[in-house]
Amino acid sequence: MTKRPTIHDVARQAGVSKSLVANVFRSAEGVSEKRREAVLAAAEELGYTPNAWARALRSPSSGFVGIVVADFHNPLFTAIAEETRQILAARDIFCFVATASIVDGPNGKVVDRAPIAHLLDLKPSSLFIVGSLPELSAFASLPKDMPIVVASSSSAELPNAVAVRTDEVAAMTLICSHLRDLGHKTVAYIGPEKRPVAADRQSAFLARAKRSRIKSTCITTGIAVDESAGLGAAEAALALVPRPTAIVCFNDNMAFGAQSAVARAAAGGAPEVAITGYDNTYIAQLDRISLTSIDQDVTEIAKQATAILTDPKMFSKFSGKEILVEPQLAIRASTRAPLSAG
Amino acid sequence: MTKRPTIHDVARQAGVSKSLVANVFRSAEGVSEKRREAVLAAAEELGYTPNAWARALRSPSSGFVGIVVADFHNPLFTAIAEETRQILAARDIFCFVATASIVDGPNGKVVDRAPIAHLLDLKPSSLFIVGSLPELSAFASLPKDMPIVVASSSSAELPNAVAVRTDEVAAMTLICSHLRDLGHKTVAYIGPEKRPVAADRQSAFLARAKRSRIKSTCITTGIAVDESAGLGAAEAALALVPRPTAIVCFNDNMAFGAQSAVARAAAGGAPEVAITGYDNTYIAQLDRISLTSIDQDVTEIAKQATAILTDPKMFSKFSGKEILVEPQLAIRASTRAPLSAG
DNA sequence: TTGTATGCGTTATCAA
């Protein structure tokens, strides 16, 4: 209910100067054991904790990790952010999270600078951008040596950031091998066109499909990646000649739509079609969905990210490079159905 | 790449004193039009924006809304937070979001003070707590007149906060009337025991079931509210004598588990059982799930919350009270199946 | 080892 105690109050309570209190909380060297204890006792009694932001104002950096989440609605992003926060918290490193808000600018989608500028004003020692942003101009003015990690996205616009991402080629290798082993020879891919990861994922699919001697076609959906986009694209895919026996989807949400499209076609007597997703959201595991999906290793992504965010040497070593994390394939009923002859 | 310009730089560029620049950006009165334009031009050229936190240091409050999200994994919470943020952003009010991290303390679950203390150090003008926290001691020292809104939870521990929440009684009225109209006479409720909203929801169900002359039983699951908890509780419910013909679930996640339990029983020849969820997550809409569920009006909750967060008069009017938001029932296949005779 | 003085970027009070 009352004002927070400051370094000043603690100094008065302990009968010392403010600087001494500051030294104790900076865990500086030369402070006598006696005074240190007096200060700590006074702080305890008053419930004092240092004001991190007043500290930030004075110091070149304030020792916390800034996390920018591109989209709160994407469960993968929030999972990566939360996992990272927990790993860091266990090491007593504080994180502050901001959402990037995407607004309509004169030339298309633009990232609102305000939330990011506010975060940067706090002088984070490092920055973690989770997910892909339409443009990164809001991050233009940053100290050159600040560790920046980008997850689940490329770092094209941030030349010295390090990108931690799932190995798309490995993922598509898993999917294509799995489908080939099941006997699939004609497969469609549905995904968006104009998203940062989209091109990588699609070309990885095409390359690995070719390698597995699978005949492949791509149906693109513009920018949407939700289930209705998946439904529409899957309907288009099912109309292809020859009809594919499997549909590889950009992500789980699109796959759910594809499942609906296949079910509707099946109700009309058409043969079943295998479906694969990407992200292995918990929904994919539900009995009724049971979707085969690529499991992005969130824990490993978070681990790699923290390693770089907290160690400047690691950062300069990987600066401008990519760290690829191996995915796994969670195999479920959506691809377990036997391939109908023909 | 370089340091952010300060009020100082702008003053030098415009050839005026720092105070004048400050006055312009405080949109204070007595500043000549000529100087104002000079300052604005200089600021524009340098790309200056005020540092909100240095400002906060001096001022009693810094004009932004602090949002604390209890659980990043809960899509309802992130939806409420994001919706609120957008409404506020449209009114040029900035929000900062922090996650509450729940850690194991000596006496059970405890809220980690650090993230919240850091947020409060920033001196928000108002505070929005989304979701329910095991304890609220981290919020103990707050100015008495600071507007505090709690969503999707009760505000028992924060005596003058205002709670914005879905009307549980109205929700259960919708569910019970719907089930009664379908001919259900024996219904089980499955839900957790030790969660803030749990008791309200359960007793609302019991009251409304009685009113609808429905015979009701409750199965509680401790603290877990995920699908495996739902699976277990539903199995217990299905073993009741007389066997219920419908199961009302605490939330959608538990309902998904209940759907699995019913499907497994049905595979063994047992009759179908109607299922209802709560939250109307987008998963509930998926063709394969098609779960009847209570739709909490996220937009309305966000609207009510912003009204109180931004208007001290509204806050003092509703302080210590609850604002109930009317839910709707999204009716889907999970309750559309005809009731089997007997 | 401890205390004093100054500055971080801003606001606010006072003279000029």
Added chain:
DNA sequence: TTGATAACGCATACAA
């Protein structure tokens, strides 16, 4: 109308 100047809570070079 404008410009010094003292805080805000803290860090740090320097003096005691």
